[in-house]
Amino acid sequence: MQCSESLRVQAYFDREVDALSAAEIERHVERCSECRELLQDLEKVRSALRSGISFDAAPAALRARIAQTLEQESTLEQESTAAEAGNTATRLKSRTRRQTKGWGGRGFWGGALSGIGGAAIAAAAAFFLVVPSLVSPLSNELVSAHVRSLMPSHLIDVVSTDKHTVKPWFAGHADVSPAVADFEAQGYRLIGGRADYIDHQRSAVVVYQHGAHVINVFTWAATGAPNLRNTTLSGYHLAFWQQGDIQYCAVSDTGWDELLGLVRLLREQT
């Protein structure tokens, strides 16, 4: 028989509760040996999975097929747009395409609605409509730089798991000298450094690996730009902070919790 608080303890472990509930749950765990054991088990399962499960990147052949499909599809769409604006002859051609391509003409939402059921789509739509109202150009720049870094052979200029190699390397390649440390024991492995160009400056980027995820920590000389608040853009979290006169931004598609974990470690470092 499980303790009736076990789901709340799990939510606490996954950092899904507010500070007030967290304090409550912590008090409960102090008294309940079963929940104490549960917390340990949750941690063991997590670390076993994150360090032990194998996962593959998308195969190159699949990437090539997708690139080809997108090429075809965007050509078709452009033709179709031209057809709508143009004469009846092209319109006819576009209609033929629609018939042969099945649900192609109905678009994603139409196809998905008929296939899956409205409730699912409504829920998904409601979820995705929560849009951050203001996106700073700098955040866009950082996400683009992060995405660019994930393309083959763009990630790292100096490959090293040794902070004494990475940090001096920045001296000749960037305008700032950021904190560099390896947190392998905490699950954040230092894999190297890179020079980039952010906010009109030569930026030093420290690259970490956390499970399946790459975390880029961008650093540049703080210019006192306002509104650098943590945000999420295109599925990437951006965590900003400033230390001395250096501006930091950690970017990744990890969870917030995991990203802020690295931020905490880096802030404690100096």
Place this chain on the structure above:
Amino acid sequence: MDDKRARFEGQVLPHLDAAYRFARWLCRPGEAEDVVQDAVLRAFKGFDGLRGSDAKAWLLTIVRNCHLTAAMQQQRRAFVPLPEEGDAADGHVMIANDANPESETILSDQKQVLDRLVASLPEEHRTVLMLREIEEMDYAQIAAVTNVPIGTVMSRLARSRAALKAKWLQEVEGSPRAVL
């Protein structure tokens, strides 16, 4: 390249690896690639519908829908995929940076066991677990991707974590505290 395609390649394609991992947890081996390709095409066609910021959860939702559509079309019952032969070894090679050959062998064995145990979980448990622990999504994102209420996400997570722990203990009987 036209603007839509450039934006799509910038916002959505970076999540291709996550989409592929997710498909591998959902589908029969060998089907993941087709499902992902179908999903990316659908995503591209519906790209104008992506107004929010969470392109990753959006793409994964489409991957799951494509998987369901394919499964429905083939009138196939849900079942449990096993890792393809050599998968565990490949993953091991990708991540390996251990200097000690002996501990490497032990690690490799553990990976294979873990892969097998995860594969033996029911699909809806496995996907929720992987979305939380490997993709590091929060409850709300997982609920959106798997199309169940957050309460269901929580109970599935609890059950899959407990089941994985129990299976692991069973597997390594005699050394119940080896890894988990």
